[in-house]
Amino acid sequence: MDMNEIKEIFFQECEEQLAELESGLLRLNDGDRDPETVNAVFRAVHSIKGGAGAFGLDDLVSFAHVFETTLDCVRSNRLEPNQDVLKVMLKSADVLADLTNAARDGGSVDEARSRQLIKELEALANGELPQAAVSEPAAKPAPPAAPVPAPAPAPVVNDEGFQPVAFSFDDFEASEPPAIEPSTFEILFRPKSELYAKGNDATLLLRDLSRLGEMSIHCDMDELPALGSMNPEAAYFAWKISLKTDKGEEAIRSVFEFAEWDCELDVALAGGNAGAGEELPMQPVPFDLSLLDGDVSASSGAAEDDEQVVAQREARDEAVSAAATASNVLQMAQTARASAESAKSASPASAAQAAAQQAASAATPTIRVDLDRVDRLINLVGELVINQAMLSQSVIENDTNGTSSINMGLEELQQLTREIQDSVMAIRAQPVKPVFQRMSRIVREIADMTGKSVRLVTEGENTEVDKTVIDKLAEPLTHMIRNAVDHGLETPEKRVAAGKNPEGTVRLTAKHRSGRIVIELADDGAGINREKVRQKAIDNDLIAADANLSDEEIDNLIFHAGFSTADKISDISGRGVGMDVVKRSIQALGGRINISSKPGQGSVFTMSLPLTLAVLDGMVVTVANQTLVVPLTAIVETLQPEASAIHSFGASQRLISIRNSFCPLVDVGRILNFRAIQANPVDGVALLVESEGGGQRALMVDAIQGQRQVVIKSLEANYTHVPGIAAATILGDGRVALILDVDAIVAASRGQTLKPEMSLAAAG
Amino acid sequence: MTYVAKNLTTGGRELIAFRVGGQEFCVNIMSVREIRGWTPAIAMPHAPSYMLGIVNLRGAVLPIIDFSARLGMKAAEPTVRHVIIVAQVKSQVVGLLVDAVSDILTVSDGDIQPTPDIASDFERSFARGVLAIEGRMICLVELDQVFPHEEREAA
Numbered sequence: 001m002d003m004n005e006i007k008e009i010f011f012q013e014c015e016e017q018l019a020e021l022e023s024g025l026l027r028l029n030d031g032d033r034d035p036e037t038v039n040a041v042f043r044a045v046h047s048i049k050g051g052a053g054a055f056g057l058d059d060l061v062s063f064a065h066v067f068e069t070t071l072d073c074v075r076s077n078r079l080e081p082n083q084d085v086l087k088v089m090l091k092s093a094d095v096l097a098d099l100t101n102a103a104r105d106g107g108s109v110d111e112a113r114s115r116q117l118i119k120e121l122e123a124l125a126n127g128e129l130p131q132a133a134v135s136e137p138a139a140k141p142a143p144p145a146a147p148v149p150a151p152a153p154a155p156v157v158n159d160e161g162f163q164p165v166a167f168s169f170d171d172f173e174a175s176e177p178p179a180i181e182p183s184t185f186e187i188l189f190r191p192k193s194e195l196y197a198k199g200n201d202a203t204l205l206l207r208d209l210s211r212l213g214e215m216s217i218h219c220d221m222d223e224l225p226a227l228g229s230m231n232p233e234a235a236y237f238a239w240k241i242s243l244k245t246d247k248g249e250e251a252i253r254s255v256f257e258f259a260e261w262d263c264e265l266d267v268a269l270a271g272g273n274a275g276a277g278e279e280l281p282m283q284p285v286p287f288d289l290s291l292l293d294g295d296v297s298a299s300s301g302a303a304e305d306d307e308q309v310v311a312q313r314e315a316r317d318e319a320v321s322a323a324a325t326a327s328n329v330l331q332m333a334q335t336a337r338a339s340a341e342s343a344k345s346a347s348p349a350s351a352a353q354a355a356a357q358q359a360a361s362a363a364t365p366t367i368r369v370d371l372d373r374v375d376r377l378i379n380l381v382g383e384l385v386i387n388q389a390m391l392s393q394s395v396i397e398n399d400t401n402g403t404s405s406i407n408m409g410l411e412e413l414q415q416l417t418r419e420i421q422d423s424v425m426a427i428r429a430q431p432v433k434p435v436f437q438r439m440s441r442i443v444r445e446i447a448d449m450t451g452k453s454v455r456l457v458t459e460g461e462n463t464e465v466d467k468t469v470i471d472k473l474a475e476p477l478t479h480m481i482r483n484a485v486d487h488g489l490e491t492p493e494k495r496v497a498a499g500k501n502p503e504g505t506v507r508l509t510a511k512h513r514s515g516r517i518v519i520e521l522a523d524d525g526a527g528i529n530r531e532k533v534r535q536k537a538i539d540n541d542l543i544a545a546d547a548n549l550s551d552e553e554i555d556n557l558i559f560h561a562g563f564s565t566a567d568k569i570s571d572i573s574g575r576g577v578g579m580d581v582v583k584r585s586i587q588a589l590g591g592r593i594n595i596s597s598k599p600g601q602g603s604v605f606t607m608s609l610p611l612t613l614a615v616l617d618g619m620v621v622t623v624a625n626q627t628l629v630v631p632l633t634a635i636v637e638t639l640q641p642e643a644s645a646i647h648s649f650g651a652s653q654r655l656i657s658i659r660n661s662f663c664p665l666v667d668v669g670r671i672l673n674f675r676a677i678q679a680n681p682v683d684g685v686a687l688l689v690e691s692e693g694g695g696q697r698a699l700m701v702d703a704i705q706g707q708r709q710v711v712i713k714s715l716e717a718n719y720t721h722v723p724g725i726a727a728a729t730i731l732g733d734g735r736v737a738l739i740l741d742v743d744a745i746v747a748a749s750r751g752q753t754l755k756p757e758m759s760l761a762a763a764g
Numbered sequence: 765m766t767y768v769a770k771n772l773t774t775g776g777r778e779l780i781a782f783r784v785g786g787q788e789f790c791v792n793i794m795s796v797r798e799i800r801g802w803t804p805a806i807a808m809p810h811a812p813s814y815m816l817g818i819v820n821l822r823g824a825v826l827p828i829i830d831f832s833a834r835l836g837m838k839a840a841e842p843t844v845r846h847v848i849i850v851a852q853v854k855s856q857v858v859g860l861l862v863d864a865v866s867d868i869l870t871v872s873d874g875d876i877q878p879t880p881d882i883a884s885d886f887e888r889s890f891a892r893g894v895l896a897i898e899g900r901m902i903c904l905v906e907l908d909q910v911f912p913h914e915e916r917e918a919a
Contacts, residue, residue, distance in 0.1 A: 383823040626807060672809035718857045719818065719827040722808055728818060728825045736806045736820050 010051045011104045012368060017044040018097045019437055025093055026440060029086045038081070042071045043261070048096065050258055057103045059114075060096075066118050067092050070125040079124060088120045094441055182213065182246040188266040190220075190238035195262035197233070206239065208255045213245030242270065371467060374427050378614055381417070381424045382711040382730070388417045389732035425612060429464040432510045432519075435474050436461045439481050439508060446485040453492055453503040454485055463510040465517050466612035472589055473519070473609070476582040480521050480605055481506065483579070488525035488603055498600065500524070516591075516633075517611055522604040528597040530554045555595045559583045587743065589613065590631070618710050618739065619687070620731070621701040624674035627737040628701070629710055629729055634742040636688045636696065638704065641665075641681045654678075656686060656698045663688065666749040667700045668740065672724050689742050697746045708732075712739065724748065779895075781867035781902055782849065784832045784840075788902040789862075790869060790895065795851045795907055799865055802846040813839065816861060821850065828859040834910055836886065853907045860910070869902070871895060876904060 024041035049064035073079035095114045102109045191202050220238040252267050392410055436458045447454040489504035496502050509520040537543045537557045558579045586593045591609035618629035647655045655662040667678045686698040710729035726741035779790040805817030805828045814833035818825050833839040848859040876893040890909035895902040
């Protein structure tokens with residue numbers, strides 16, 4: 001694995017961390033005050049900083065550092081994460097994402113913005129510090145022997161590294177003042193196996209530690225099992241260290257900075273508290289190391305140590321169980337202990353929940369796979385399905401008895417292949433969450449730019465869709481969100497005047513409905529101004545001045561190319577992408593989009609998309625001896641035309657009457673140039689289709705062969721786009737069949753010719 | 765391996781020669797993926813006349829070009845005796861229908877003569893040069909020019 005690969009992995013992890021960061025901040029924004037959420041946010045920034053440091057990405061490191069410092073203030077309750085604070089933090093998360101992207105792709109970052117945010121973050125961190133110190137004077141003197149693990153990574157050190165703690169130990173009031181002169185620390189360092197798995201080495205950490213001052217070490221081997229029951233990958237050793245140093249606790253913790261999540265670490269000042277042992281049940285310490293005070297030279301007191309350790313373990317267990325009965329101090333103790341143990345502090349109430357989360361995340365390990373590899377697999381499985389179908393067909397042709405073992409085996413094979421196909425498809429299925437999360441940033445940015453106050457509510461973000469669909473969803477969705485905020489929502493003043501909450505709401509919902517994913521974007525704005533749209537359409541010669549249009553038809557006008565209802569071209573609109581592009585990209589995904597708008601109440605855009613782009617339900621038909629597949633979603637009904645229902649209309653057009661309405665008849669064979677003259681409709685079957693452009697058409701085909709799920713194969717990969725054809729597929733007998741592009745056919749029947757787009761330079 | 769070794773020592777290259785309409789052509793062996801027999805192709809709507817259609821190549825859609833018709837000669841009437849050269853240029857894989865594959869040649873760059881200037885622009889566009897081997901004339905074909913391209917539709 002070379003450096004670039006490692007870097008790539010780092011950036012992939014960054015993406016996850018950034019998502020985690022943003023969702024955590026949004027949870028906080030919604031009033032979540034779970035310390036675990038704060039920790040998760042902090043960890044995300046911290047990991048990015050750590051990785052970025054390893055790769056020498058200085059910009060990223062310095063920004064992350066400032067961000068982390070401010071987050072640490074929140075973590076240690078010195079800074080209340082109110083709306084204003086979170087606003088800065090969310091923006092910082094955006095900048096962090098920008099910096100990460102810039103570091104990866106070499107893009108540029110808005111430096112003014114990041115400088116501004118650094119200032120704001122520092123102001124938050126500094127501005128709140130004195131208050132915290134004033135409100136909790138008791139905590140200011142470092143609590144000796146207090147095992148409360150202060151957040152380990154060093155924030156800006158402006159108070160000699162001692163973290164003010166949220167509670168005070170009255171017992172310790174009289175103890176030593178915080179020392180700049182050499183003092184002795186008792187350190188318990190118990191690595192977890194993860195520490196070694198990540199390539200850290202306990203010995204190196206201990207060596208670093210020894211540079212801080214005079215040190216004596218005792219290795220705790222109590223956990224070491226008999227050789228037979230030893231797990232070679234487990235970590236069994238712990239170290240008790242007594243260190244005399246003038247560097248302070250912060251320096252000690254910084255040695256363990258990159259290992260802190262993967263070990264149990266207690267750092268405590270020794271001395272002055274010899275009697276603490278008697279109060280052990282009340283001590284939140286797993287090991288009260290002050291007991292070792294008189295005997296720091298480890299080897300001589302090993303037996304004694306053990307006794308004490310056993311006693312302390314019992315005491316600790318008691319302390320933990322006592323915590324369940326929730327005396328205040330013990331709650332704190334429990335909190336401290338939990339954080340020391342797992343680096344995830346949790347209040348007793350949420351401890352179980354946190355543990356469950358941990359268990360859950362451990363239960364579903366994931367791997368990252370190149371999408372190409374999955375595609376290859378899907379392709380192969382598609383082949384397998386085809387081969388299996390061919391095999392079945394030849395077995396049937398060879399007329400074997402229905403109960404023969406061959407048929408049995410074949411049936412089993414069929415079942416297996418179907419299952420494999422389903423499983424492989426499921427690999428590509430991903431929750432829409434990442435796209436939805438990206439939208440919250442878009443909303444923030446647009447809201448800032450337009451001076452509107454917007455709240456984005458997302459629902460069903462765990463709804464799963466094929467990865468290719470998700471990837472292509474981001475662009476149209478981004479544009480629609482921009483529109484919803486920029487055009488849809490009114491300014492706060494207007495909202496108040498209309499008797500609405502000044503804060504607008506944009507609701508983004510995803511759900512499964514009958515084999516498709518339906519994504520809904522609703523705003524509670526003013527709704528579409530139909531008068532304005534209509535006027536604009538008349539100005540643009542889209543409709544006649546006296547045209548009689550229904551509300552829906554007017555709403556649909558905004559999908560026309562070059563249509564914008566914005567009075568002026570702002571930063572947000574007028575970027576050359578209109579709703580027509582949105583509509584086209586949705587259609588390219590095999591989807592549909594609908595608007596429903598109520599004046600004064602807002603608009604709802606509903607997108608219905610296929611769950612996957614890899615397979616499609618189709619109707620297999622024959623046209624002029626060719627086999628074609630018509631997407632089932634386009635077909636409204638099929639009918640056998642009777643001669644009396646066919647009416648000629650002018651020289652070449654024909655209409656078919658269906659329940660007293662007339663529908664243009666389109667001969668697919670003729671329009672695709674498969675035959676020169678139109679076939680007699682009575683000999684064929686009509687497929688009533690509904691196209692995206694609105695309006696129905698009756699497509700004439702010669703015969704229907706059946707309905708089946710087909711694997712979509714790209715024509716463009718080796719050939720070129722063919723007008724009227726969406727893609728190709730391979731049928732059970734191994735032959736290729738073309739998938740009809742219904743919309744293009746319908747458009748062609750309206751007079752737009754299906755031109756052969758491919759004409760080679762040398763062809764004539 | 766032998767090919768690479770040869771290439772390194774002589775600076776030569778290997779070409780696959782094939783016959784179409786009584787003439788001989790050749791292409792660089794490195795762009796040839798496989799050679800297979802003719803199977804009926806599914807016709808494509810609105811395709812140029814030399815485009816025979818598409819066939820299934822192990823799950824991928826393979827367009828088949830009638831090489832003879834592509835060069836403006838008589839369109840082939842494919843039989844089971846015809847051969848499809850599956851060739852790749854860049855990311856595109858296309859099948860060329862030819863009468864037969866005749867030879868594998870090893871030539872050095874010096875053996876390739878420039879296309880005679882009698883050729884029309886059309887022939888010049890796909891002919892990279894000619895080879896004289898044992899009294900035969902073999903035209904070296906630039907596959908890139910034979911393949912369909914969307915970006916060239918303007919011309």
